[in-house]
Amino acid sequence: MADMLIVKSAVKEAAVDMNVGADFYEKLSEVVAAKIKRAIERAKENGRTTLKDRDV
Numbered sequence: 001m002a003d004m005l006i007v008k009s010a011v012k013e014a015a016v017d018m019n020v021g022a023d024f025y026e027k028l029s030e031v032v033a034a035k036i037k038r039a040i041e042r043a044k045e046n047g048r049t050t051l052k053d054r055d056v
Helices: 008-014 022-045
Strands: none
Touching: 008 022
């Protein structure tokens, strides 16, 4: 896995009254990486070099 793209403490804080397994952080980071990759593709398809909210 590449660098972690999420902040573990923020995820834990958001998961109120829940424990968070190490594998969840890894999978969530993978999901975020995939979303970023798709957003980059979409921005390029639209002739932009800036990611915008509509790319997500």
